[in-house]
Amino acid sequence: MSTTSEENYIKAIFKLSHELKTEATTSSIAEHMATKASSVTDMVQKLADKHLVNYIKYQGVTLTPKGEKAAIKMVRKHRLWELFLYQKLGFKWNEIHEIAEELEHIKSDVLIERLDKFLNYPQKDPHGDPIPDRKGHFPENKSFKLSQLSKGVKGIVVGVNDKSSVFLAYLDKVGIQLGTELEIIDCNEFDNSLDIKVNDSKLIHLSYQAIQNILMIEK
Amino acid sequence: MSTTSEENYIKAIFKLSHELKTEATTSSIAEHMATKASSVTDMVQKLADKHLVNYIKYQGVTLTPKGEKAAIKMVRKHRLWELFLYQKLGFKWNEIHEIAEELEHIKSDVLIERLDKFLNYPQKDPHGDPIPDRKGHFPENKSFKLSQLSKGVKGIVVGVNDKSSVFLAYLDKVGIQLGTELEIIDCNEFDNSLDIKVNDSKLIHLSYQAIQNILMIEK
DNA sequence: TAATATAATTAGGCGCGCCTAAAATTTTTA
DNA sequence: TAAAAATTTTAGGCGCGCCTAATTATATTA
Ligand SMILES: [Mn+2]
Ligand SMILES: [Mn+2]
Ligand SMILES: [Mn+2]
Ligand SMILES: [Mn+2]
DSSP states (O other): OOOHHHHHHHHHHHIIIIISOOOOOHHHHHHHHTSOHHHHHHHHHHHHHTTSEEEOTTSOEEEOHHHHHHHHHHHHHHHHHHHHHHHTSOOOTTTSHHHHHHHTTOOOHHHHHHHHHHTTSOSBOTTSOBOOOTTSOOOOOOOEEGGGOOTTOEEEEEEESOOOHHHHHHHHHHTOOTTOEEEEEEEETTTTEEEEEETTTEEEEEOHHHHTTEEEEEO | OOOHHHHHHHHHHHIIIIISOOOOOHHHHHHHHTSOHHHHHHHHHHHHHTTSEEEOTTSOEEEOHHHHHHHHHHHHHHHHHHHIIIIISOOOTTTSHHHHHHHTTOOOHHHHHHHHHHTTSOSBOTTSOBOOOTTSOOOOOOOEEGGGOOTTOEEEEEEESOOOHHHHHHHHHHTOOTTOEEEEEEEETTTTEEEEEETTTEEEEEOHHHHTTEEEEEO
16 A cells, blocks of 8 residues: 555656656656655655666656556546535635645545546546546547737637646636637737737736646637 | 544544543553554643643543544544535445545545535434534434334434444345334343334344444334 | 766654553552 | 552654755766
């Protein structure tokens, strides 16, 4: 069996190497988990002993197939719990991550399958992220950053990169949620910000920082 | 804040002193928690430092008002999660305790209030046990043991004392659940067992051990 | 390529929750 | 009421997950 701490490390390594497509180095893991490099080394050695990661001293770390399977299961649990909190208990999309961070560690396998069924085998979490199925397969998720759309184009918001509470609350404030239609009115070259029409009505202004973190499909 | 371990100890002390109305001694706590007496002493000292229990060396332990409030909150959380698992996810009444034992430690206060609302502010858990409200008040729960009913009397099952999976599965097997009507057909004095008619049809035989653990109200 | 800067690991230590064994205290029994 | 038994506490130790400081290895730069 694995501890809560082990599970959080496995998730972090998965996120770094598979989602952000960066190297999972000792320091990047430490930064991601707000811990110290020496703590990461300790844990990575432990995970290597358990054959969850491939680890060569000074050479960074990758997940083994066993570790990847464990990571995907954690992602599945996290996102199902987030959807439960959002859809059934009425939490806002910026209130769910922290609680799911705890709920994802509940051990029962049958629990997660029952939850999946209760939620009608959903494919997306409240942030637009794909929920892997029981076998670990991710539903196809084609989207691009709002920053990549050009003037005049209309698109639908299908996800976010930054899931921080402040960013999500900001999107709420300016009237953006999943499914919102955005039209690029103008692109301000000097700071790469955009003027945008929201749902064919309100006009807003979004910084480059913001538009890099909003995921779209074309309409 | 309190750890999972502290919470489990507080719950055990509450159960021993308030529900079973026994003394919460070092050894009774140790037995209840399947741990060693020396571990209990360690924890009880820690809980005393936090003003959650009154503790005098060699004299056993009682909850302070603060400790009792914390205990009741744990009971509330445990029973709400049990009901969720039973009612919403379709678990059987003998499958829920272990999972709730983990879920009860999820930290968010607003979560538990949302869950309460989602479940329609229930008063009883799937074992017939009372669920304290947000303020810590328990709904009145009058019932008596099946072993206290006399021949010819009819009653309704409203709870169980033993929540072990084996006992609950046994009750399922003989057709007893909450709300089942039982009629005392005969009392066998030599071993205090009962012959019982279930829901006006099937005749079964229950040992003294069993009938001490079934809670009834008269019909 | 040698010196320097950066990154990673190791050494050693800490609190937590648990254990065993020994000592202290209380309760029971003779 | 004194000895024996049972209970409880203390002493000391262990694994976990974390830390700081020191050391070692790798990457960068002159
Ligand atoms: Mn987590
Ligand atoms: Mn999410
Ligand atoms: Mn518990
Ligand atoms: Mn219960």
